[in-house]
Amino acid sequence: QVHLEEFGGGLVQPGGSLRLSCAASGIIDSITSMAWYRQAPGSQRRLVAAITDFGRISYADFVEGRFTISRNTKNTMYLQMNSLKFEDTAVYFCNVNTALSYWGQGTQVTVSS
Numbered sequence: 657q658v659h660l661e662e663f664g665g666g667l668v669q670p671g672g673s674l675r676l677s678c679a680a681s682g683i684i685d686s687i688t689s690m691a692w693y694r695q696a697p698g699s700q701r702r703l704v705a706a707i708t709d710f711g712r713i714s715y716a717d718f719v720e721g722r723f724t725i726s727r728n729t730k731n732t733m734y735l736q737m738n739s740l741k742f743e744d745t746a747v748y749f750c751n752v753n754t755a756l757s758y759w760g761q762g763t764q765v766t767v768s769s
Contacts, residue, residue: 658682658758660750665763668740672767676735678750678760684731686754692725692735694746694765701749705735718743740767 664676680687691706705715705725713725724736733750745767750760 658684658687658752658754658756660752660758660760662748662750662760662763665748665765667766667768669769670741670767672740673736673738674740674765676737676748676750676763676765678733678735678752680731680733680750680752680758683754687730687752689753690727690733691751691753692733693749693751694744695749695762696743696746699746704748707733737765740765742767 659681661679689708692704693701694704695701707713707725722739727733747762749762752758
């Protein structure tokens with residue numbers, strides 16, 4: 657079992673920055689990849705960025721170089737989000753994969769003036 661807890665969401669103006677954190681506890685030695693997803697109202701959940709246990713990183717096209725995913729320990733992942741846009745407003749979810757896939761409860765990011 658892996659338990660996930662996200663931190664760092666909030667309200668920010670367009671062009672601003674936020675840093676999301678995801679702390680995993682439990683069977684963290686078996687984690688093969690970690691990722692951030694987001695889901696806007698009325699939309700499907702979409703991959704934002706992912707990082708594998710080998711450090712391979714991928715981003716969705718809409719990130720356009722504005723976000724950076726990182727993982728500083730086996731159990732902590734971050735998403736630095738810069739130059740935020742209105743359309744980045746969504747609930748952001750932490751996802752961790754072992755033999756199973758685990759999800760955090762989500763953290764709201766609202767970009768508004």
